[in-house]
Amino acid sequence: MAFHPNYPENGRLFVDYTNQQGDTEIAQYTVSSDPNQADPNSGELLLTIDQPYRNHNGGQLVFGPDGYLYIGMGDGGSANDPENRAQNLGALLGKILRLDVDNAAPYGVPADNPFVGNDQARPEIWSYGWRNPWRISFDRATGDMYVGDVGQNQYEEIDFEAAGAPGGQNYGWRLMEGLHCFNPSSCDPAALGLVLPVAEYDHGQGCSVTGGYAYRGQQFPNLDGIYFYGDYCTGLIWGLRREADGSWSQAQLLSSDRRISSFGEDETGEVYLVDQSGAILSIGGE
């Protein structure tokens, strides 16, 4: 779910869910007279995306600093991306999409989306080569994008896209899993123009990455700019920091024993952890 950047004025919010046929729907609702409840009759469907398999439905919606709505779509599911959808620009699966929800109904495509005018590609695509970009966020201070892309059987990864990037990047799947060639088993990432993750961990430390947020809160100044992420199976939490020279430092910060299904960020930039068992915990202190 994502609130429109002008939500206080227009009451518009967006949801991504799996419908009863197992397919992805993106819809808009508006707030009701009760500020804590949407109007159930206000629904407007933006997009339906057929899902060939039950898993890997992605599901993150987030507005970028450019005011456009970004949507994370998994590769469709099963395992190993059997139909190679993440590399197929004619499919919306295995992609991050970028929509304009202000200047056309039910949505428009920003004129500067990278594949506009390419009749072999869907114009909604912002980037491709994703397996299941379960969580996407923007650093509120810099506008940089972070993505936690869930791996297959061996490697989990975090990806970074600097603010102002033109889109159209290929993040590798199923050619690569993390930093490793996957299918085919040998490859030349540079020759293929693939963007490599800025961090990865193997399945000795977890099973499924849950991307988080770059901390920009006020309570813990020493955490400023550290990107938090965790693992769903082990509850380990890591911090990732981009140094002044552009290199990355990664450290395990906590072993939480939590089933980390998501992270969240509040209006002031404080970061929270969502435990699938039902608890919401603050990062930095409890």
Ligand SMILES: [Ca+2]
């Ligand atoms: Ca699916």
Ligand SMILES: [Ca+2]
């Ligand atoms: Ca990748």
